[in-house]
Amino acid sequence: MVERQIVRRGICNPDVLAAMRQVPREEFVPVELREFAYDDIPLPIGNEQTISQPAIVASMIEAAELRPGDRVLDVGTGSGYAAAVAATIAGHVHSIERHAELVDSAREILERLAICNVTVHLGDGTMGLAEYAPYDAIIAAAGGPRVPAAWREQLAIGGRIVMPLGRDLHYQRLIKLVRRNQQDYDQSSLGEVRFVPLVGADGWPA
Structure with missing residues (x-):
């Protein structure tokens, strides 16, 4: 998967590649779909949500420029896979999900894999988690x-937000936002993507 799908996409950060090799994606997909776990495709995980394709996960984590010790907000826990990959590099990942069933499932998988530096929260991801801020990176899977x-x-000064952004419910551009100081942010586009909608008080209505 890493050599054929991720490296060939131009992703070269050694920490990201090592994390993608380390985290077993098959553990995060439904049993009946495990034969497809290492295909570069999104897979359904219930509640009309998906686990993102591996190359997209790797691309977003590389763009977030994670470093050891970083505090990360992962919005849209889903299966917990992206949070697990990020946690392999960062210090601690706070992951937030609005579907209680997915929260319970992600917690169980992460505990079973002994991934201890991810905390999964139930709530509205568009509101973040102020009690654990500031974050060095915020990564959204919606x-x-x-x-x-x-x-x-x-977001901390110098922090990075990586998220799909767009006025269409299903087609967006992946953007990176970097906070330069209290008021100034730099924004760049990383290409077209298709994600599930970010639902919440400061996103799309349910």
């Missing part, structure tokens, strides 16, 4: 119409 104001406020 596409919103704008960057939620709470994420900007909870």
Whole structure:
């Protein structure tokens, strides 16, 4: 998977490649779909949600420029796979999910794999988690119409937000936002993507 799908996409950060090799993706997909776990495709995980394709996960984590010791907010836990990959590099990942069934499932998988530096929370991801801020990186696995104001406020100076952004519910551009100081942010585009909608008070309505 790493050599054929991720390296060939131009992803070269050695920490990201090592993390993708280390985390067993088959543990995060439904049993009946495990034969497809290492294909470069998204897979359904229930509640109309998906586990993102491996190359997209790797691309977003590389763009987030994670470093050891970083505090990360992962929005849209889903299966817990992206949080697990990020946690292999960062210090601690706070992951938030609005579906209780997925929260319970992700917690069980992470515990079984002894991944101890991920905390999964149930809640509205568009509001972030102010009690654990500031974050060195915020990574979202759902596409919103704008960057939620709470994420900007909870981002550390020099911190990075990587998220799908667009006015269409299903087609977006992957953007990277870097906080330069209290008021200034630099934004760049990383290409077209398709993600599930970011639902919440500062996203799309349920």
